Amino acid sequence: MEPAPRRGRPGYDQESLLAVAVKVFNERGYEATSMEELSRKLGITKSAIYHHVSSKDELLRLAMDRALDGLFGVADEAQAMDGRAIDRLEHLVRGSVAVLVDRLPFVTLLLRARGNTKIERAAVARRKEFDRLVTDLVKQAEAEGDVRPDVDPAVTSRLLFGMVNSLIEWYKPRSGVSIADAVCTIAFDGLRTR
């Protein structure tokens, strides 16, 4: 089957096709979105989509990897750093905020994944691995005396990334406020004046 006329819409490459697909998945849900619907939104035929990706699942996998590769890239940086665990933890938090801001639609899709498909389950497993890295850093920072000993490392890592991940619900680019600074000020120094 030949691609239908594109009705004035630009051609897609895999990257721009993925961007539209992820937007639609976030609006309507991955499972609720059919390839038919995607082809209508894109203004190209299904066979034109299959020129770029083998399946809807592949779109999901590409999107999840975009988010996870960003987060693990930052985690690798943090682990390669010399120095104290609290500084590696701060690097990881700041870097994760940057990844969320930069790849917001991809991370949104990742964080809403409930493990309903094989690809979602693999993504959820990588998220758990990431959580363990954060928990380990909190533990190390406690052992080094830089993080207060009266917080549970697993709970702390969940709450810390509860703050970071909440960006998918409310973040709008705004001038004058560094979200990474705000997260680190609250998390490391606390809101209360000394």
Added chain:
Amino acid sequence: MEPAPRRGRPGYDQESLLAVAVKVFNERGYEATSMEELSRKLGITKSAIYHHVSSKDELLRLAMDRALDGLFGVADEAQAMDGRAIDRLEHLVRGSVAVLVDRLPFVTLLLRARGNTKIERAAVARRKEFDRLVTDLVKQAEAEGDVRPDVDPAVTSRLLFGMVNSLIEWYKPRSGVSIADAVCTIAFDGLRTR
């Protein structure tokens, strides 16, 4: 139509029917769940469901109200308190954690609502009102000199409740860790040792 035999399942009142419905909505999505499916899960006929509620929408409204009434109950308490804004803010945070823990499935449904129906839009509007109350308390606490002046009140209120609301993703009842204490320790005093 008479209710079908209940095949050994207990009878429902509105409360227990709502609990099952909310569980199914959280697992499969509100829109994706049909009254047929609900009736299968409950083991009663659709007409038996309609004895308790007028529609699927009413189930959603009841569930949203259960979550929102809990949160606004705590907000009313906080606003009625004498004393400093930072203490009212802490009361609100602790009370909200208690509501989330106590009404987790209802709050989960609330926080996942995207405003796709009239009832969801009303719930989203009440959530925004709640966010404004939190932001106002942060502002007052800053004006009273108790909260550091270098944090943006709107961003702070989002991050604070980003932490609280993350409970729907990870909270499991566990002994020995007070989540409210953990949230308040991190948010007000910070992780760093002094």
